[in-house]
Amino acid sequence: MNTRTSLPKRSLSRLLSWPSVGLWLAYLVAFSISHEIARIWGGAYFFSLWYPAAGIRFAFLWRYGARWTFLIAAAELLAQSLLWTVIEHQVVSPRMAVDIILPSLTSGGVIAAIRYESRRNPSELAIAPLPLGLAAILTPTFTALVRGGWEWVSSHYDASATFLPTSIFLLGDMLGILIVAPFLLWLSEGKGRWGELRLSWPDLRQAALVFALGWSLALLLPDLRLMPIMLSMTWLGLRYGSKGAWIAIILSSGVTLFWSAKVPDIPTQIGLHIGLAVAAVSAYLAGSYTDAQQAAREIIARRDRLLFQAERLKTLRAMSVAVIHEISQPLSTLAIESRHLAAISRNDTEIAGSAALIARKVETLSTTIRRLRRFGGRAVDEPSPLSLGLLLSEVVKLAIGETGQKLDRAQLIVPATDVFVVGQEIELTQAFLNLVRNAMSASPTRPITILLSSNAQGASIMIANPHANVVSDSGGFGVGSLIARAIIMAHGGTLIRKDGRDGLIRHEVCLPIIETPHE
Amino acid sequence: MSKNLSALVHVVDDDEDLGEAVVRLLIRHGYQAESFVAPEMMLDACARQECQCVVTDIMMGEMDGFALADALRARNPAVAIIFMTAWPTTANAVDAVRRYGGLDYLEKPIDEARLLAAIAEGVAWSRRRGAALIRMDRLTARERQVLNLLAAGMSNKRVAASLELSTKTVEDHRAAVMAKTGTSSIADLIALVRDAQ
Incomplete structure (x- = not known):
């Protein structure tokens, strides 16, 4: 309860921290630059069909959350007021202020609604990347509608107000989002992303050659307009995936948009922008296709490795039975x-x-052999009352024995009164072994903690490990936690991962408990 | 223990050491016992001297424990068979008892107490069945029919109706059955049929 009530305060304090102020200032600068750049190729009464500032706004709100909406609106108001005052030597009117803050408020509202719905709604629409796709379409659409509605209302009260086509506004924001936001969001996923952008020298040479060839043809044969560029961008997307497509789109956009700024007539200018939009969409599709192919190949390779391991396990099982x-x-x-x-x-x-x-030892061995044989039988498949304390103790022993590490690598804390659940012993052991094994792999040098507790709602098992910056490859398939989750859900429980600000990664398992069975 | 003195138990296992160990165990418990490493050898021995109980492994060479059980049943329906295996499965356990008439299905490593209990039960069953079969051996086909229906709880009239005979004829058959099997009441007849099954 305390956690719930303290959340808003914590969010507010986070927004007012120095890193947040730095982030806000970075947004202010980025928005100002992208907004001013768009003016270069913008028309007399509109910015452009390509408005990158909308993409930066969308990416920021999607990455850091809709709670930034009012701060974003303030940053945009401040940026445009300063620019308007410095460049045009005019003061921003109240109507202009509303014009400026409406897109950010609408974007924040749409993103907040989609985030809320994706958390609440378990349908396929809530599975990534569909929420992002929906937001990328709905944000510029609602922004344009709100902006159009506002202009229609204000034109009734101010005859001098300029009525801009809503479709241009919509396209400008939408293309701005499509060109900038995915790339920025992809880059923000981790430090390693910049490294993934690097191409080998032969690949870079090949890409540069194709790109230069496309532009040379477009400049030498003006009748072809942007067709050669579209082909070269599409090829780059096919060859290098979405990252190649993004680089090609950004480079081509820079050239085309600055080129279009020098074109005197509006129809040619808009034609170039539309051509660029078509080329960008084509490159996106090609890049996404290649990404999907790559992902499919990786999944198939992983499946093959799993099948190989399954066969190996079958052979090992047969050998064990023979022994x-x-x-x-x-x-x-x-x-x-x-x-x-x-x-x-x-x-x-x-x-x-x-x-x-000797007779006693032989009897013990015989019992062990019968127990081993029973592991593969039906009897162990039947759910039975299990002591979680004993089960976790066995799991820790297994994990430590498997890795050959010291006993203090894993600290098990259990309550004085044992906790009982109904479940399948081997499956639950497997689930907890996977989680403990993952935790030990993720923190190869520091101890992990397994904490068992219970209350009226059920049993809680928390497996916590310190976050390690560099984690060696454990040789697994990355399905351990998936299997653990499936097993725990089959037992009526839940598995939640929490990355704490204290540097600990926690996996929290909740399971329904039963009363202590009478033996 | 004196009851066991005349009981002969055959042990069939391709692990000679285990077979010998079981035989020594049985001899210590008052049985006559002999071990064989192949079912064919045991069948040859059975032709010379009938045994009351056979303890056999299931997975062996060309002839497995179940085939041996079929061959034994064809020769001597009164022999008790106890299966033992190092590869226990539920399907085999069910087959061993229901299809091949096994008295027990023992999992290796063998539980000594259970093995001895099963053999004692098997020998007793074999003797009862052997004696019952001998007593019923002289009955005609019609007399066997009458005996089975009487043992099933039918009255003379119902037996007569069922076999389309007169009540008098059934009474004659009943008297003949009792005389040949040495029984004196319907309860004895029921016990005789139960022992023979």
Whole structure:
């Protein structure tokens, strides 16, 4: 409860922190530059069919959340007021102020609604990347509608107001979002993204050659307009995926838009912008197709590796069964003979003691063999009451034994009173083993913590590991947590990952509990 | 233990050491016992001297434990068969008891107490069945029909109706059955049929 009530305060304090102020200033600068650049190729009463500032706004709101909406609106108002005052030597009127803040307010509203709906609605529309796609379409659409409505209303009160075509406004924002936002969002996903943009020298040479060839043909044969450029951009998209397409689009946009700024007549200017839009869409499609192909190839390769491992496991299982068979034969003989030896050696206590000891050990081994054999049988598939404390203790032993590490690598904290759940022992062991194994791999040098607790709602198992910057490849397939989640959900529980600001990654498992069974 | 003195148990397992160990165990418990590493060898021995109980592994060479059970049943329906295996499966366990008439299905490593209990039960069952079959051996086909229906709880009249005979004829058959099998009441007849099954 405390966490819930303190959330707004925490959000507010986060917005007022120094990093947030820096972020806001960075947005202010980026918006001002992109807004001013768009004026270069803009028309008399409109900015352009390509308005990159809309893309920067969208990417910022999508990345950092709609709670930034009012701060974004303030930044845009401040930027445009300053620019209007410095460049045009005029003061921004109240009507202009509304013109300026309406797009950011509308964008924030649309993004907030889509984010809320995607959290609430479990349908396919809520699965990435559909929410982003929806937002990329709906944000400029609603912005244009609100802006058009506002102009229609204001034209009734101010006869001198200029009525701009809503479609141009819509296209400008939409293309601005399409060209800038995906690239910025992709870059913001991690530091390694810049590295992925690097091309090998032969690839770079090839890309530059094709790009230069396209532009040379477009300049030498003006009748072809932007057709050669579109072909070269499409090829770059096909060859290097969406990152190649983005670079080609940005470079081509820079050349085309600055070129269009020098064209005197509006129809030719708009024609160039439309041509660029077609080329960009084509490059996007080609890049996305290549990405999809690449992803499909990776999935197939992963599936093949999994199938190979499954076959290997089947072979190992058969070998284990064969070993069990081989062991059970001499064990039967040993059991019979050692008992007999113990029985006939009563006069010699030393021999009798040794024989009895052998008989006991053989009996223990026989029980182990029967237990091992039962693991593959139906009996263990039946849900049964399980002590979570014992189960987690076994899991920790298995994980430590598997990695050959010290016992203090994993700290298990269990309550004084044990917690019981109903479940399938092997499956639940597998689920927790996967989570503990992942945690140990993610923090190779520092200890991890497994904390078991319970309340009226159920049992809670938290597996926490410190975040490591560099994680070595564990050799897994990346399906361990997926399997764990599926098993836990099948037991009526949940698995949630939380990346804490304290540098800890927490996996929290909740399971329904039962009363302590009477043995 | 004196009851077991005349009981002969055959142990069939391709693991000679295990077979010998079981045989020694059985001899210590008062049985006559002999081990074989192949089913064919045991069948040859059975032709010379009938045994009351066979303890057999399931997975062996050319002839497995189930084929051996079929061959044994054809020769001696009164022999008790106990299966043991290192590869237990539910399907095999069901087949062993229901299809091949096994008395028990033991999983290796063998539980000694359970093995001894199963053999004791098997020997007793074999003797009962053997004796019952001998007593019923002299009955004609019609007398067997009458015996089975009487053991099923039918009255003379119902047996007569069922076999389309007169009540008098059924009474004659009943008297003949009792005389040949040495029984004196319907309860004895029911017990005889139960032992023979």
